[in-house]
Amino acid sequence: MNGKVTSISGATVCVDLADLKVGDRVFVGTNRLTGEVVRLDGTIATVQVFEENRGLGIGEPVISAQGPLTVRLGPGLLGGIFDGLQRPLPLLQKESGDFISSGQDPSSIDCSRSWDFSSDCKPGDRLRRGEAFGKVREGHIDHLLLASQDGILTQLHTGTLQLKQPAATLKGNQTLYGWHRWPVRKARPYRSKLPPTTPLITGQRCLDFLFPMLKGGVSIVPGGFGTGKTVLEQTIAKFADVDVVVYVGCGERGNEMAGLLDEFSELEDPRTNRPLMERTIIVANTSNMPVAARESSIFTAVSMAEYYRDMGLDVLFLADSLSRWAEALREISAALEEMPGEDGYPTYLGSRLSGFIERAGVVETLSGGQGSLSMILAVSPPGADFAEPVTQACLRVAGALYMLDTDLAHRRHFPAINWTQSFSLYSDTAMAHFIEQHGEWAALQARCRDILQREDALREVAEVVGMEGLQDADRLLMRTAEKIRLDFLCQNSFTDDAYSTPQNTIKHIAALTAEHDRLTAALDDGALLDDLLEKSRKEAGDAPL
Ligand SMILES: Nc1ncnc2c1ncn2[C@@H]1O[C@H](COP(=O)(O)OP(=O)(O)O)[C@@H](O)[C@H]1O
Ligand SMILES: [Mg+2]
Structure with a gap:
């Protein structure tokens, strides 16, 4: 069904289109800009547009995507560099040059690439949604193909598989592909959540020894400007003993992301001796990209992180910085004229934040394996004032705090982790593990x-x-x-x-x-x-x- 743009105010656009739901994705205007429905009033929907909308006019067509904002999940994401809507940046750049034009939607998954698909399943097996029905080799990992619906297997197309072809057939002639879509705002399901028990080795003496992190844990790294948040996050991304790293550059400087990309494409993963990029997914929403997509970028990224967790892998999610994400939320909320809470942030800042942070943890996956999703989140409080709402909201849900200290940074004591004010609630659990290996x-x-x-x-x-x-x-x-x-x-x-x-x-x-x-x-x-x-x-x- 088609609708029309009725009013435009910055990135907030009102459209007249029936049968929408809050959270639905819509394509706005002749350029098909991606937007998300954030408010409904009769047939008038308020839409947050995630792309640059200069040139958009009243009366331009709006089409419903008939569902929420999704990501594509399948083999080939590792090594990828995406924007907040999971569009592959190198492809966008090839098509439209260094400054990406709006309204493009190249696939985040290369459907013509061939994979060697093998499976232990056989016709007659009953599959449940989310369970693995085979695997392909992606870099250093066995990438499990996960069923997107329940059913009884009638055929498996093992051997060379292109993602555009069905990988399996179910009773009733339904098909399973090697990839599927997932709504980004929805946490991926698991059988049960387990308590984190294994240390996540960062290679940083101060962290591993004094404030250890656990696989499946959440730690936050608040620090003022220049205290070393970015360097710490990137160093951990290089060395952490995990299978997959998802790094979100959220509202930070573009040249830092470019530096990260250059470095990571040259470096080797010390554990596997393979290119570091092969275990890394980067989601870049730098300060010069549209603000609205910044809000969705961490959900896009965390959905990809959960997907690899669901294969029984240890995944580390790094965000730099969550404050820029919260600022995007504030901007959107102000445009909607919502009642502001503390410091102008919307009153739901805390719940939105914890809804996302709760996606971390150790889980028993739907395939019966065990996977973990750990988060290390940088926060950049204005004026290094740790009493501000974003730091405080993060603190309520984090298990470890790595507080970066401006004085230490000035003295060039790096990492500038303040050892009196930082803490790790994971210390005792990690200690039990460490003591087994090192009695002292x-x-x-x-x-x-x-x-x-x-x-x-x-x-x-x-x-x-x-x-x-x-x-x-x-x-x-x-x-x-x-x-x-x-x-x-x-x-x-x-x-x-x-x-x-x-x-x-x-x-x-x-x-x-x-x-x-x-x-x-x-x-x-x-x-x-x-x-x-x-x-x-x-x-x-x-x-x-
Ligand atoms: N672990 C470190 N080792 C050496 N130098 C560091 C380290 N951490 C930070 N620095 C120095 O501090 C500067 C600022 O760090 P950065 O991570 O960009 O700060 P922030 O992201 O908090 O603004 C870096 O350019 C680097 O010179
Ligand atoms: Mg930084």
Whole structure:
């Protein structure tokens, strides 16, 4: 059924079209711009247009897509770079140049690519929606093909498979393809949710040792401008021990995304020695792209992340930054003249945010496997004010907080994770796992925290009496704390030190505390700290205190 544009106000357009539902996708105008119905009043629908709509006029036609905004899910998404509507950016660029024109809809899935399809199923098997009925090899993973409906298998088209051909036939002559559509706003189903138990190794000493993350967990990374959110997210994207990474660049600078793409296409995944891009999906909605699509981009991305989770894989979802997403939400809400809540954000900011964050977790999949979806979400509070609504709303649902500190960043202590204000509720669970591998883990973590805390207290004393006024034991403690901060907690992402295995992390901190204990014992035996330090300096070319 066709309708017409009746009014336009920025990206918000009213259309006269019957039989729409809230959340339906519509194609607006002669350029067929993608929009989403956000409000209904009789036959007049308010539509949020996701693309640049300059040139759109009153009376232009509107067509209903007869359903909500969807993504296409199937093999070939890995290595893809998409916009917020899951349109492949390289294809768009080929068709319309560097500045993408509106109204294009190239498929996110290459339907003519051939895959080698194999299956353990046989005719007569009963399939339920969401269950795997075979697999193809996509890069380093077995990509399970998931049924888009229930039915009894009558035929399987194993062998060379193109996605435009049916992969299987069901009783009643219905067909299953190797791909299907999924409405982005709807969480994908699973059999049951399980508690997260396995650490997600990031390779960042500060995180893995002090504030561990779990597979299936959610952590947030709030930090002011220049505190290292982007570098941290990208470093984790490189090294995290997961099967698939979905990275959403949401409202951030375009050149940062370009840098990420260049780097990732050259780098290898240290676990599989295959190109890093092969395990990565990028959703880019940079600051120079339409704001409205930014709101949908994280839902597009999380749907793809859930899809790989449903194959029994460990998936990591990274967003940079959620604040830009919330700002898009605010802009849309203001255009709809909704009642504003705190700082102008809509009153449903919290529920919308938690609805999305709750899609993380460990699940038993519909095929009976176990998959996880973890989230590490950057937040950029204006003026580094952590009391603002977006940070607070995220905090309510996150299991770990990696707070980035402007002072540390100014001192070029990177990653600038504040070790007194950050926390991880996953610590105890992760610890149980780490202790199995490294018996000393818990004791060393407690020592490390204690030394850093005592340094804080001593620093205040030293400001009054000077370093010379401190006793030798206290000066030693300050020296060890400094080493922990500068050698252990600092980790430059642009050197070979960017990644540390848990084994090396624990060895490193164990060596620092062992040296501290050795020197303490010598002091107890009456030695002088300066003599001891002079001696170790000579032995190791160490820097003076
Ligand atoms: N882990 C790190 N190692 C080395 N340098 C870093 C690290 N994190 C941040 N930096 C430095 O800080 C700058 C700003 O970091 P960035 O991630 O862009 O900040 P934000 O995204 O919070 O605005 C980077 O360009 C880099 O020079
Ligand atoms: Mg940034």
